[in-house]
Amino acid sequence: MEPFTAALLVICLLALLGLPIGLSMISGSILYLYMRGQDMGLVAERLLNSMFTGYVILAVPLFILAAELMNTGSMTDRLLRFCNAFVGRFRGGLAQVNIAQSVIFSGMSGSAFADAAGTGRIIANMMTRDGRYTRGFAAALTASAAVIGPIIPPSIPMVLYALVSGASIGYLFLAGVLPGLLMAAMLMVLVYFQSRRQNFPVEPPVPARELPGITLGAFPALMMPVVLLGGIYSGAMTPTEAAAVAAFYALLISVVLYRSISIGQFYRALTSGARSSIAIGMLIAGALVFNYVVTAENIPQALRAYLAQWNLTPLQFLILVNIVLLLIGAMLEGTAILLIIVPVFIPTAQALGIDPVHFGVVAVVNIMIGLVTPPYGLLIFIMQSITGAPLRHIFRDLVPFIAALILALVVITLSPDFVLWLPRQFGYQG
Template sequence: MNLTSPFSLAIVAITALAFLGLPIGLSMMVGSILYLFMSGADMGTVAEQFLNGMYSNYIILAVPLFVLAAEFMNIGSMTERLLTFCNVLVGRFRGGLAQVNVVQSIVFAGMSGSAIADAAGSGKMMQNMMTRDGRYTPSYAAALTAVTSVIGPIIPPSIPMVIYALVSDASIGYLFLAGMVPGLLMAALQMMQVAITARRKNFPVEEAVPLREIPMITWRAFPALMMPVVLLGCIYSGITTPTEAAALASAYALVISIVIYRSISFAAFYDALKVSSKTTASIGMLIAGSLVFNYVVTVENIPDSLRVVMTSWDLSPTGFLILVNVILLLLGCVLEGTAILLIIVPVFIPTAQALGIDMVHFGVMVVVNIMLGLITPPYGLLLFIMTNISGAPVKDIIGDALPFLFWMIVCLLLITFIPDMVLWLPRMFGYQG
């Protein structure tokens, strides 16, 4: 490759600016504009194509709407009521609060679609509950909250799957269905690890909830528990599109918190809008930068060139999936997950299609990889979030997270080598892949 070519200089510019601390979205914009300027491209034509592509991608609207739904849940009392309900289910076992942490992530997975929203919302409450009176160490509580939070974007709805659908044209509805079994499998493996550790370290047993209180606790949590039922029911019945369902989720969370739970003040509502706007702006800048850079990559014919190179290696579909897993796991150690989805994954898609790999199966495998990156050192965004929340040293959190990371990699291998485990549920709903 010519090191003085416009594309090479654009890559150098993006890398240098990112290392200097400029957000990766802005770095990609600057590098892409440099490429367009040096290659003599018509900026007006490029901008027109870019805007036309943006206006036709209504799917992008689902991202801010799911973010807003998660914020409405956090400022209301939905989170607290759901945690109480989860304690009824598994709190009576040894290490019960740790098991509650896993179960609440399954419940919240059907609502927010974001691992970071899960960790920052219900994760704060779980951290306080587990460390109260010294029942669990801060590092173990933080590690468990981090690893359970990655379940959220695997079980529908899922913001990473929405973004993958944007770059791959895969069906969001079938992607959501395909994430159900892998997400539940991952949760089961985490609960098994909690049980093993609970016996070895003699974790405390929580006081059992009296039977007479269970109906009232369930009734109080029922409106919140119905949120994923309403959301997914509307999508799979065809009543709404996934984007419309995201808007419905936001409205449902707001109405339940105001009308039934009466737990949202105007100040809290304003703060939720402000936080959601900031988060959406951050994600939007990253999407915008990646779309411009993907235009540059397409002009340079990088995906097809990579497909030709990989085809020349005579890789089998299984060999290609193993290679992609290794690359994504390594990149997850140093790059943010959304950036990987928007920059790296589109390069692999033509090769995957040429090898006959199902795009829904490939998407679930990619999303699980990216979720593992959130708890993989040295980047591990969730590890640093939980360090700030818990005050525990990051090295202690990493040490407590490693057993869970092992089982999550086992889950990833099962997903990779047994596509039917991912695809059987979508096929039951008519998927032909």
């Protein structure tokens, strides 16, 4: 058996047996080196060199910690009250609040899972209280809205894409703003028509005299994206330093201003963030080692030569990538796709003259849609555990939301100028 085939079989077998995919990839890579007669110490060398020189990787646990601190404190509650005060009074108002809070929270956490498990948990429970919305609809909408989280900056998946592609994190963050807002607009329009057709409830309007107080209470939390993006694009901070500032800012606001975090809660936020960071860290480590195997086998170059025989145009190639990533995203975890599958396509994209920032946004949007695509979308199972809704009801209610997100993906794919407009305003030459 060929070493590469044997490595793939071992990775798949161990993953099916329940071993974390990161450890499975490391095991398969060790087997590959053994069968090739190479020094198996290359695994440790690859890990050490990649992890210790990968300064950008530090942004991942810091953004995760910032999200944990926001969910532990009262920042998310204040943001929800702010959203409800302005859009909750319309028919289907809580559904619109669900989408609005994802847009705002996405500017702070960079994680779809943090959005779904934090503010998403709260708003889903509000929607299902007293039977105002079905549990299936609340779960489907909350999962779909959480997809926006990693598109609007900051974004953990875009940090990982920058790691494997060498693209600028700052420009990737900027490129995600308009696509993220487009996705939110698509969901809001869909909810508007669903609200009229299904006669969703209207929430009691918040008195005008309370709006200044609600806005003032949420103002420190609303300033976090301004602090982060202002620091990055003014040149005062790198994205990794901005992630550290985000975590410190969330802690400072929650402890000093809101006084909503106890020592015990702070400890639990640290441990929860550490567990999430370790899980992602092991996946990154495994991907870095396995990417060495992929490179040694010349897989990217072979794929590039194979696709060159098809004489694909850039648009045809992007359509092919969309189809492949949407199908794989329905079966595999998003981070693994981003670290293993996407790098294989990057050389071909470069050869076709596709802008790396545009390609990164297209890839990340595809992978995020995969999080809500049956049968294995992780956000579906997170929301099922939160709401207790039967999976068949969630799947049924997800269909129109997935269609709206794919429609947004089509616009993003066909309109690189739309995606790159904001980065170009800040000096991007692509």
